[in-house]
Structure formats: C-alpha cells, structure tokens
Amino acid sequence: MDASKFLRFALKHLMIKPVSFTASTVASWLTNIKSDRIIYNQYSKFIRECYRNSNRVAWVPFVYPVEILYSMNLLPFTTEVFGINCARVPGLIPDAFEKAFQVGLSADSCSFHHASVGIFAQNILPKAKIILGGTPTGCEDQYHSLRILSKMFKTKYYAIDIPRHYSGEKEKFEYFKDELYGLIEFCEKETGFKFEKEELRRINSRYREVYQKYEQIMQLKADVPTKLYEGHFTAISSVLVDFVGSLERVEKYFDKAIKDFNYLNFPEMGDSSKRIAWIGHPIIPLRKLQYFLAENNAFIGYQEFMESTVPPPSKRNDPIEEVAEKYLSAYSNVPIEKRLDIIKKRLKKHRYDGIVYMTSWGCHQLNSAASYIVENLKEDYPVVLIDSDSCNIKNVGEEQVKMRLEALLELIEQRE
Ligand code: SF4
Structure with a gap:
C-alpha cells in the first residue's frame, strides 16, 4: 500500500x-x-x-x-x-x-x-x-x-x-x-x-459576537509573552475564517484559548521584553524559534496574518450586503495605503520595539508589497525583511531566520 x-x-x-x-x-x-x-x-x-x-x-x-x-x-x-x-x-x-x-x-x-x-x-x-x-x-x-x-x-x-x-x-x-x-x-x-x-442574518450577528472574543485574543497576544506557539495563533485566525463547521465551535475554542493565557506564559519576561510585530506571511510553526526569541527576552506580540479574520462590517438590512462589504474590506483586498493604516492602527495600540516583514515563496501578492510597507515603517521602528516560506519546511533556513532575528534584536538594542 x-x-x-x-x-x-x-x-x-x-x-x-x-x-x-x-x-x-x-x-x-x-x-x-x-x-x-x-x-x-x-x-x-x-x-x-x-x-x-x-x-x-x-x-x-x-x-x-x-x-x-x-x-x-x-x-x-x-x-x-x-x-x-x-x-x-x-x-x-x-x-x-x-x-x-x-x-x-x-x-x-x-x-x-x-x-x-x-x-x-x-x-x-x-x-x-x-x-x-x-x-x-x-x-x-x-x-x-x-x-x-x-x-x-x-x-x-x-x-x-x-x-x-x-x-x-x-x-x-x-x-x-x-x-x-x-x-x-x-x-x-x-x-x-x-x-x-x-439564517445568514443569524450567522452575521453571531460573527459579530465571536469577533469580540477574537479581539480579546489579539489584545492578550500583544500584552502577554505567551508560550502558546505562533502556529496556534495562525489556527485561531483560520478557524474564524472557515468556522470549523460552526461559529459555536469557534467560540468554545476561543474561550479556552483566552483561559490558556493565564498559565501558559513566561513569567520571568517582564516589561523589559522586546515586542516584535510580524508583518506579511506567518511564521512556519517552528517552536524552536519562539523559544529562541524567549531566550533573548523577546516575543511576537502581533502577527499581521491574523487580520485574515475579517472584521464584521457595519449593520445593514440585507445580510448579503453585509457579507459583500465584509470581504471587499479584507486587508488583502484594500488599497495598500489602507493595509498600511490597518497595520499602523495595531502598532499604535501597544508598544512594539521592532518589526519583521516575512515573504513567502511564490506569493506575488504580499511579497511585492514588502518594500512599500518596510519603507513606510522603518523611520519609526527597526525592521528586518526575511525571505522564507510559510509552507514548505524544506525552504525554511532555520539558521538563516535566526540570524535575521538576531540582527533585529541588535538593531533594537542600538536604538534603546
Ligand atoms: S499568492 Fe498565495 S500566499 Fe499569496 S495571497 Fe495568494 S493565495 Fe495567499
């Protein structure tokens, strides 16, 4: 066989x-x-x-x-x-x-x-x-x-x-x-x-409720140096994008994830820890990389990929119109200036010390926007660009990614 x-x-x-x-x-x-x-x-x-x-x-x-x-x-x-x-x-x-x-x-x-x-x-x-x-x-x-x-x-x-x-x-x-x-x-x-x-009207309204819990997770992620691994956050976005069968299941998962923050953290990492915002493609779930950051008193507090979970639009009488507006406003569809505004709005909410922009093999869509986004953020933050692959582990040079992260941490220290 x-x-x-x-x-x-x-x-x-x-x-x-x-x-x-x-x-x-x-x-x-x-x-x-x-x-x-x-x-x-x-x-x-x-x-x-x-x-x-x-x-x-x-x-x-x-x-x-x-x-x-x-x-x-x-x-x-x-x-x-x-x-x-x-x-x-x-x-x-x-x-x-x-x-x-x-x-x-x-x-x-x-x-x-x-x-x-x-x-x-x-x-x-x-x-x-x-x-x-x-x-x-x-x-x-x-x-x-x-x-x-x-x-x-x-x-x-x-x-x-x-x-x-x-x-x-x-x-x-x-x-x-x-x-x-x-x-x-x-x-x-x-x-x-x-x-x-x-039924569509009901789903739209449930989505609004569940989305509030999602925002709570985004907030916790920014505040708490957590041992919940990065792939876990990719999953958190994915389930609200595809619903795993029902929004009730998604909500149950989010409730548990929120509780997990209480005990799965690095208590030794205090306010001095370096917070990284990860723009572009999600990191391949390399647990080692997260621990590598933790050893260097750093953690990823924001992952742009999580914006794939599209925010609910304002209420309308016609539920189809709500769905139309919601998907037209997805961060990957709006003009690049608007995508930059979404990123900046998140960055403003919390303190971030440095930024990674990660490209992924063959993605013309997000890769080609990298230089524009990097140019626009580098005045305010130390930024590194990492060329990698979000899917195929064979194309991810773990040592090379670590070197880029070390370079970012050095840049952050030089600014301090
Ligand atoms: S090219 Fe692939 S990775 Fe890039 S936006 Fe399209 S589906 Fe996503």
Whole structure:
C-alpha cells in the first residue's frame, strides 16, 4: 500500500467514532494546551462530518464568503487550511509539493497552493460535491488551483471575482453583490440546498459576537509573552475564517484559548521584553524559534496574518450586503495605503520595539508589497525583511531566520 493510500485509509477509519474518540484522547496526552485539545477534537469532528456528507461539501479557497454556504447547510472545506496542515507534517506525505507540479500547477504559484493542490490531488480528504474558486485574497492562484482540482475530479466548478482596491466605490460593491448572487444560484442548482436569508442574518450577528472574543485574543497576544506557539495563533485566525463547521465551535475554542493565557506564559519576561510585530506571511510553526526569541527576552506580540479574520462590517438590512462589504474590506483586498493604516492602527495600540516583514515563496501578492510597507515603517521602528516560506519546511533556513532575528534584536538594542 503506498503512502497516500495508507493515509486515506487511516483518515477514513480515524473518522469512525470509537477510533476518533481514542485518537483525540491520545492527542490530548500529546499537548498540555487545553485549547489545542479542543481544536483537534473539533477538526476531527468536522472532517468526519465532511466524509459522511459529501453531498454537502464545497472545496473553497481561504477567506471565502463561507457564511453564505453555512446558511445553505453546506460544508465549506478550505483547501489551503487542510492542504497546508497535512503538507507541513514532516514525512506524512513526502511528495506533497512535487505532486502539484505533476497535475499542472505552475511553478510560479505560491507554496500555499503547491501544498493544497499537492494534498487534495492525492484524494485523501473528503470528496466535494462542488468546487468553488475565485480571487478572495486578491490573487489568481486561488482561481487556478481550484480549477485544476475541479478538472481532475470532474466536479462542477464556479468562481467569483472579488474586486480589488475597494474604497467604498458603489460600482465595485454592486458588482460583487451580483457575484454573490451568482454563487448562490450555482450552489442551489448543483446541490439542491436552498439559500436561507434569515439564517445568514443569524450567522452575521453571531460573527459579530465571536469577533469580540477574537479581539480579546489579539489584545492578550500583544500584552502577554505567551508560550502558546505562533502556529496556534495562525489556527485561531483560520478557524474564524472557515468556522470549523460552526461559529459555536469557534467560540468554545476561543474561550479556552483566552483561559490558556493565564498559565501558559513566561513569567520571568517582564516589561523589559522586546515586542516584535510580524508583518506579511506567518511564521512556519517552528517552536524552536519562539523559544529562541524567549531566550533573548523577546516575543511576537502581533502577527499581521491574523487580520485574515475579517472584521464584521457595519449593520445593514440585507445580510448579503453585509457579507459583500465584509470581504471587499479584507486587508488583502484594500488599497495598500489602507493595509498600511490597518497595520499602523495595531502598532499604535501597544508598544512594539521592532518589526519583521516575512515573504513567502511564490506569493506575488504580499511579497511585492514588502518594500512599500518596510519603507513606510522603518523611520519609526527597526525592521528586518526575511525571505522564507510559510509552507514548505524544506525552504525554511532555520539558521538563516535566526540570524535575521538576531540582527533585529541588535538593531533594537542600538536604538534603546
Ligand atoms: S500566499 Fe499569496 S499568492 Fe498565495 S493565495 Fe495567499 S495571497 Fe495568494
């Protein structure tokens, strides 16, 4: 049995209740972080739900208007989130990245999509009834990679176009609203499930409530030198982007995460610790790097990637309009000056001593903005640029990243 066949077999059996119960109990022994246990559990529940109800599963890219799909009782399965998480586990699927080339993904695409196409192409995750693409983070990789998967699996495909550089223009707003209605029409036709306006209204209002807890976490992250690892914060953003099946689950996870701050911190690091704001791509979850920073009395207090969790828009009568405004205002879609304002607003709230801008392999979208952002922040902060890869561990030079961080810490000390 080859590796991918074995993994498919294992994942499916993991989803049988007694086996999944035992697996989550074993997983709980592997971590002392209570919110981690909750999220393992919730993800395994969600995957099980998707295996069992493939007539409701829609593969989607990251930062997609999933509220609409949930209001139709569909199950949005985010390809980047699941692809990256499988591809990052060393040795789990050794050829995950190479597989994406074999099925036609361009070498120039970003490594997030090499990971997601490489994993999904191996047919190990729950099958989809429909595949939905688009340009939700302002790049076309999310259009092409999902299209490639739909061709491979001969599954109906629909894409929405999200206008970029939105600054409240009526035409862009109306255009995107029409795109959302097109999405609803396609989903209703291909799945037989009906769009429920009142359910969407309920989801939007729950999102507002849950988002307040998310802001609480952002605040704690800025204040407390925590032992909760950086990958954990990436997960915190991801669950509010894809809902892991329901916003109730997300809320439960956030409540636990907030409590975790009480005991998972570095008490010896006081006010003199150096606070770093991490802009651009998220750090690959290298636990060692976080401890390396802690040894140098430093911690990451802000991660821009967490802005992927889009703030709720102001209330409107039409819930579709709320969704349209919300996604048009995502930090990756707004004009670069506005993105800079979002960063500066966060930086103003707390004291930060230095900034890292991290690029990731193949991301034209955020990489090309690096010099503009760095130029605009370097007068007020010591800044270093780190060229790395958020997904493929083989491209992350750990020693090189440490050297860049040491350079930043020296710059901070020179300023003090
Ligand atoms: S990493 Fe960059 S290129 Fe890839 S999906 Fe995200 S924004 Fe697009």
